[in-house]
Amino acid sequence: MSLPTVEEVHASAEPTDPTAPRPVTSTPRLELDVHAAVGAFSALADALPGTGVHYAVKANPHPVLLRSLHQAGCRFDVASPAEVKAALAAGAQPETLVYSNPVKRRSDIVEAAALGVSLFVVDSPQETRKVAQAAPGSSVLCRLVTSGAGSDWPLSRKYGVSTAEALDILLLAAHLGLDPAGVSFHVGSQQRDPGAWATPVAASARVFAGLRAYGLRPWLLDLGGGFPARLAGDEPAVADYASAIRTALRASFGSDLPRTLIEPGRGIVGEAGTVVTSVVEVVDRGGTRWVFLDCGVFTGLVETLEEAIRYPLRTSRDGGPVGPCVVAGPTCDSADVLYQNEPRMLPLALAEGDEVRIDCAGAYSTCYSTVGFNGFDPLPTTLVGQVV
Amino acid sequence: MSLPTVEEVHASAEPTDPTAPRPVTSTPRLELDVHAAVGAFSALADALPGTGVHYAVKANPHPVLLRSLHQAGCRFDVASPAEVKAALAAGAQPETLVYSNPVKRRSDIVEAAALGVSLFVVDSPQETRKVAQAAPGSSVLCRLVTSGAGSDWPLSRKYGVSTAEALDILLLAAHLGLDPAGVSFHVGSQQRDPGAWATPVAASARVFAGLRAYGLRPWLLDLGGGFPARLAGDEPAVADYASAIRTALRASFGSDLPRTLIEPGRGIVGEAGTVVTSVVEVVDRGGTRWVFLDCGVFTGLVETLEEAIRYPLRTSRDGGPVGPCVVAGPTCDSADVLYQNEPRMLPLALAEGDEVRIDCAGAYSTCYSTVGFNGFDPLPTTLVGQVV
Numbered sequence: 001m002s003l004p005t006v007e008e009v010h011a012s013a014e015p016t017d018p019t020a021p022r023p024v025t026s027t028p029r030l031e032l033d034v035h036a037a038v039g040a041f042s043a044l045a046d047a048l049p050g051t052g053v054h055y056a057v058k059a060n061p062h063p064v065l066l067r068s069l070h071q072a073g074c075r076f077d078v079a080s081p082a083e084v085k086a087a088l089a090a091g092a093q094p095e096t097l098v099y100s101n102p103v104k105r106r107s108d109i110v111e112a113a114a115l116g117v118s119l120f121v122v123d124s125p126q127e128t129r130k131v132a133q134a135a136p137g138s139s140v141l142c143r144l145v146t147s148g149a150g151s152d153w154p155l156s157r158k159y160g161v162s163t164a165e166a167l168d169i170l171l172l173a174a175h176l177g178l179d180p181a182g183v184s185f186h187v188g189s190q191q192r193d194p195g196a197w198a199t200p201v202a203a204s205a206r207v208f209a210g211l212r213a214y215g216l217r218p219w220l221l222d223l224g225g226g227f228p229a230r231l232a233g234d235e236p237a238v239a240d241y242a243s244a245i246r247t248a249l250r251a252s253f254g255s256d257l258p259r260t261l262i263e264p265g266r267g268i269v270g271e272a273g274t275v276v277t278s279v280v281e282v283v284d285r286g287g288t289r290w291v292f293l294d295c296g297v298f299t300g301l302v303e304t305l306e307e308a309i310r311y312p313l314r315t316s317r318d319g320g321p322v323g324p325c326v327v328a329g330p331t332c333d334s335a336d337v338l339y340q341n342e343p344r345m346l347p348l349a350l351a352e353g354d355e356v357r358i359d360c361a362g363a364y365s366t367c368y369s370t371v372g373f374n375g376f377d378p379l380p381t382t383l384v385g386q387v388v
Numbered sequence: 389m390s391l392p393t394v395e396e397v398h399a400s401a402e403p404t405d406p407t408a409p410r411p412v413t414s415t416p417r418l419e420l421d422v423h424a425a426v427g428a429f430s431a432l433a434d435a436l437p438g439t440g441v442h443y444a445v446k447a448n449p450h451p452v453l454l455r456s457l458h459q460a461g462c463r464f465d466v467a468s469p470a471e472v473k474a475a476l477a478a479g480a481q482p483e484t485l486v487y488s489n490p491v492k493r494r495s496d497i498v499e500a501a502a503l504g505v506s507l508f509v510v511d512s513p514q515e516t517r518k519v520a521q522a523a524p525g526s527s528v529l530c531r532l533v534t535s536g537a538g539s540d541w542p543l544s545r546k547y548g549v550s551t552a553e554a555l556d557i558l559l560l561a562a563h564l565g566l567d568p569a570g571v572s573f574h575v576g577s578q579q580r581d582p583g584a585w586a587t588p589v590a591a592s593a594r595v596f597a598g599l600r601a602y603g604l605r606p607w608l609l610d611l612g613g614g615f616p617a618r619l620a621g622d623e624p625a626v627a628d629y630a631s632a633i634r635t636a637l638r639a640s641f642g643s644d645l646p647r648t649l650i651e652p653g654r655g656i657v658g659e660a661g662t663v664v665t666s667v668v669e670v671v672d673r674g675g676t677r678w679v680f681l682d683c684g685v686f687t688g689l690v691e692t693l694e695e696a697i698r699y700p701l702r703t704s705r706d707g708g709p710v711g712p713c714v715v716a717g718p719t720c721d722s723a724d725v726l727y728q729n730e731p732r733m734l735p736l737a738l739a740e741g742d743e744v745r746i747d748c749a750g751a752y753s754t755c756y757s758t759v760g761f762n763g764f765d766p767l768p769t770t771l772v773g774q775v776v
Contacts, residue, residue: 061760079762103669123671130669148722158678281515290546292491328491367760371757374467375445
C-alpha cells in the first residue's frame with residue numbers, strides 16, 4: 001500500500017480553505033521533505049533512548065512538518081505563544097512542551113500558561129519571580145551559560161548563568177512555590193564537537209547536587225540543541241553525539257541519572273530542505289566573478305551573515321570547470337551578499353536562468369525571511385517527497 | 389481649517405476593507421509621522437531645485453506614506469515589480485519611475501516594462517542586453533562604483549563599474565537600441581560626508597564627455613541616496629549636502645549641466661519614525677547589565693547588525709543616573725543583540741514594562757522584519773501626527 005502523495009495530503013488537509021498554500025514551482029522556494037525530517041527525528045530518538053526529543057519550532061514552523069513530527073512521537077520546544085499554538089495545532093499536549101526562551105514578556109507567560117504550558121526556562125531572579133507570578137506552580141529549568149566553542153552560529157553571553165547563580169535562582173524558585181525541575185543549557189547551533197556537552201553536563205550535575213543538599217529533588221536536564229546538519233559532510237554522526245552525551249551523563253551523574261530532553265531544530269529539519277534558486281546574472285566586478293541569485297539574505301538566507309553557515313551548493317552546470325565566485329542575493333541592498341570573503345567554487349558555465357540548489361537549508365530559512373524587503377516575497381515552501 | 393486626523397484619514401481611506409490595519413497601541417510598533425516625512429521631502433526638494441527627488445520605496449513602502457509623498461510632488465525609486473505597483477497605487481506615473489536595482493530578473497524587467505517603466509539602471513553588458521531584449525527602447529543609466537567611504541551602512545563591491553566599463557556599457561546600450569541616458573551612483577547609506585559626491589560626480593562627467601565624443605547625448609545623472617537621518621545630531625544639514633552637490637556639478641560639468649535626480653530613502657523617512665518598545669527584563673550577566681526589549685534584530689532592527697546604525701534611545705526613566713547596558717531583542721536567537729561591543733548608556737532605574745523609544749527608525753525597519761521568526765509578529769505601523 002502506497003503512502004499518500006504530498007499533493008493528496010495537501011488536497012485533503014484544508015479542503016475548504018481557499019487561502020491554503022499552492023505548490024510553488026517558480027524560484028526561489030524551499031523544497032521541504034517532511035519524510036526526511038521525520039527520519040532525522042527517529043535517528044535522534046533511537047540514538048538517545050529515554051531522552052525526550054523536542055523539535056525547536058523556531059527552526060521551521062511549517063504546519064505539515066509539525067503535524068508529521070507529532071504523529072511520529074516528537075515533542076516540541078517553543079519560544080512564544082504563537083509557537084505554543086502551532087504545537088497545539090499539530091496535536092501536541094501542552095504539558096509536554098518546554099518553553100525555552102529564557103527572557104519572556106510577562107503577558108506571553110500568562111498566555112502560555114493559560115494554554116496549559118507548565119515548563120519554563122529562566123535565567124535570572126527577575127524572570128523567576130515573573131514566572132512565579134504569571135504561571136504559579138510551574139516547573140522551571142535554569143539555563144547555564146556555555147562557551148559556544150565549536151559551534152558555527154556562536155552564542156553570545158545573551159543567555160545563561162553560572163552554577164552558583166543557577167543554584168540561587170532554583171532555590172528562589174522553590175521558595176516562590178515553583179518546581180525547581182532542573183537545568184538547561186545550549187552548546188551552540190551547528191555544534192561540530194560531540195565533546196561540547198561534557199563540561200555543561202558536569203556543571204549541571206553540580207547544580208543538581210547543590211539542590212539535593214537543600215533537600216530539593218531536581219529531575220530534569222535539558223541538553224539543548226546544536227545537533228548539526230551535514231553542511232560539509234565531515235560532521236560527526238548522530239551516534240557520536242549520543243555516545244558522547246551518554247558518557248558525559250554517566251561520568252557526572254553516575255547511576256542517578258535525571259530525565260533528559262534535547263531540543264534539536266537544525267538537527268531535524270536542516271537536511272530536509274533545499275532552497276531552489278535561479279541565477280539572475282553572472283557578471284565581472286574588477287576581475288571577480290559575481291553570481292547573483294534570486295534568493296538572498298533578506299529572503300531566507302540570513303544565516304549566511306558573516307558567512308557563518310556555508311551551505312552546500314549544487315548547480316545545473318555541475319561537472320565542468322569551476323572558478324571562485326562571490327555569491328549575492330537579489331535585493332539592491334549591498335549587505336545582501338552571501339559569500340564574499342571566502343568565495344565559492346562554481347561552474348564557469350553558470351549563466352542567467354541556471355538553477356542553483358542550496359542544500360541543508362530546511363532550518364532558519366523560511367522563518368528568517370523578511371516580510372518583503374525591496375518588494376521581494378518571503379520564501380515560500382513546497383512540500384516534496386511523501387508525508388508519513 | 390484643521391487638517392484631518394490620522395484616524396479620520398484611516399477611517400476614510402479603505403472604508404469597505406475589513407482587513408485594513410487598525411491602529412496599534414501595544415509594543416513593539418513603528419510610529420510613523422507621514423507629515424514629517426513629507427517635510428523632509430520638501431526640504432530636499434527646496435535645497436536642490438531642478439533635481440528630481442525620487443523616494444526609495446524600499447526604505448518604507450507604507451501606502452499612506454507613498455500616497456502623501458506623491459501628492460506633495462515626490463517621485464519614486466523602485467527595485468522590483470512589487471515596488472512599481474506600490475508606486476503606481478500611490479498615484480505615480482510609470483514614466484516618472486527609476487528602476488534602480490542594477491541586477492534584475494528578466495521576468496521582472498518584462499513585468500516592469502509592461503507596467504510602463506522606461507528607465508532602468510544597469511551595470512554590466514549582460515544586464516544591458518537583458519534590458520534591450522526585455523524592455524526594448526528603454527532608457528538606461530549605468531551605475532558607477534564608489535568607495536562608500538563616510539557611510540554608516542557601507543557598500544560592498546556588489547554594484548557599479550569603472551568609468552571605462554560604463555562607457556563601453558552605454559555604447560553597447562546605444563548599439564542595442566536603448567537610450568544611453570547617463571550615469572548613476574550611490575555614495576552609501578547614512579553618508580556623513582557631503583564631499584562624498586565630488587569624486588563620483590567628476591567620474592560621471594568623464595563618462596558623459598566620452599559618450600559625447602561618440603556623438604551620443606546623455607542627459608540624466610542619478611546622484612543616488614545616502615542623505616542621513618540625524619542619528620547622532622551632528623550630521624551635516626541638508627543645505628550642506630545641496631551646496632556640496634551643486635559645487636561638484638559645476639566643477640565637473642561647468643554650465644552644461646545634465647538633468648539630475650536623487651534617491652533618498654532614509655533621508656526622507658528615517659526621522660519620521662520611532663520604534664516604540666517595552667523592556668522585557670533587565671538582568672545582570674556576569675557584572676554587565678543586559679536590557680531585553682520586545683523589538684530586536686528579527687522584528688525590524690536589522691540595521692543594528694554589527695552595530696552599524698546607532699539609533700537614539702529615549703526611555704520613560706530618562707533623567708536619573710545611567711550606566712552602560714547591552715541591549716538585546718526578544719527572540720531566543722543569540723544573534724538577536726542590538727548593542728554589545730559599544731554598550732548604550734541607559735537609566736539604572738530602567739525595569740520591566742518601561743518604554744524605550746528608538747528614534748530615527750522610520751527607514752529599513754518594518755520592511756526588514758521577518759515574517760515571524762520565533763513566533764514574534766512582524767513590526768506593525770501606527771500612523772501618528774497629521775496626514776497632509
